[in-house]
Amino acid sequence: MAKNALVEQANGERTRTGNTVLPRVDIYETDQEILLQADVPGVAPGNVDLRYERGELTLHGKRAARPQTGEAILGENEAGDFYRVFQLHETIDASKIDAELKQGVLTVHLPKHEAVKPKLVTVKSA
Amino acid sequence: MLVTRWNPLEGSWLRQMHNLHEEMNRLFSRWNDWSGQSFDVATFPALNVWEEDDAFRVEAELPGLTMNDLEIYVTGQNQLAIKGERKVAPPQKAVQHRQERHFGKFVRALTLPSAIDPNKVDARLDNGVLTIVLPKHEGAKPRKIEVKA
Incomplete structure (x- = not known):
């Protein structure tokens, strides 16, 4: 269940121009949901485009262009939008996906379908 | 390379x-x-630095941090240090499938190419990006010299 539930798609080709960078993500799984946390520093609330289509979750975080003043004397980060695609397993209830952005961290809750949540069976004594 | x-x-x-x-x-x-x-x-954190005529601008990507998690020091005439801790808060009873993000204590120190005025340093944290503006010391600013005819 672990690896199948949320798999990053590696073979997608982008057709749009402009530099993009991969956000770093942590992925957790509980009985109830898959939890994805992505670092998207510089993305303001309202500038995240998160869409689910045909089993794919696409994350696109838009960043404002850096002001072009002065001379760059040290450059360790690449500029550009954050972009990453994940494949969701069918056990995710896509209609209940919920996300929030706080201080440059995007948290996406991907709840599991009721049918696949673990159920505790009470064993009655005879 | x-x-x-x-x-x-x-x-x-x-x-x-x-x-x-x-x-x-x-x-x-x-x-x-x-x-x-x-x-x-x-x-960590990765830094970008720009030099303008009258100031240096330092940008650090620090997602998930607040100003309370950060300490910024200016020492000597041109040394900048950014110190802090990013605390990890994993969900309860969860299995972790992927871990790419940075957590824990960090410190980055930087020597700027010219002297700055430590009293006028300004730092802001917006959407996980720390921007520090360090105005240059008067003596280090470029000066235009009028050439008399």
């Missing part, structure tokens, strides 16, 4: 120290290639 810009015959010792610092950062950042599992603590 390591591109060296080290040139001991050029510039002041300050500039040379700066170049050496940059070189070291670049050396460590070579482990920073995107393998998904690498944990390049040596360069």
Whole structure:
């Protein structure tokens, strides 16, 4: 269940121009949901485009262009939008996906379908 | 590939120290290639620095942090240090499938190429990006000299 539930798609080709960078993500799984946390520093609330289509979750975080003043004397980060695609397993209830952005961290809750949540069976004594 | 810009015959010792610092950062950042599992603590947070006529602008990506998690120091005439801790808060009873984000304590120190005015340093944290503006010391600002006819 672990690896199948949320798999990053590696073979997608982008057709749009402009530099993009991969956000770093942590992925957790509980009985109830898959939890994805992505670092998207510089993305303001309202500038995240998160869409689910045909089993794919696409994350696109838009960043404002850096002001072009002065001379760059040290450059360790690449500029550009954050972009990453994940494949969701069918056990995710896509209609209940919920996300929030706080201080440059995007948290996406991907709840599991009721049918696949673990159920505790009470064993009655005879 | 390591591109060296080290040139001991050029510039002041300050500039040379700066170049050496940059070189070291670049050396460590070579482990920073995107393998998904690498944990390049040596360069966290990554910094971008711009030099303007009257100030330096430093940008650090610090997602999830607040100003309370950060300490910014200016020492000497041109040293900047950013210190802090990013605390990890994993959900209860969860299995972790992927871990790419940085957590824990960090410190980055930077030597700027010219003297700054420590009393006028300004820092802001917006959407996980720390921007520090360090105005140059009066003596270090470029001055235009009028040439008399």
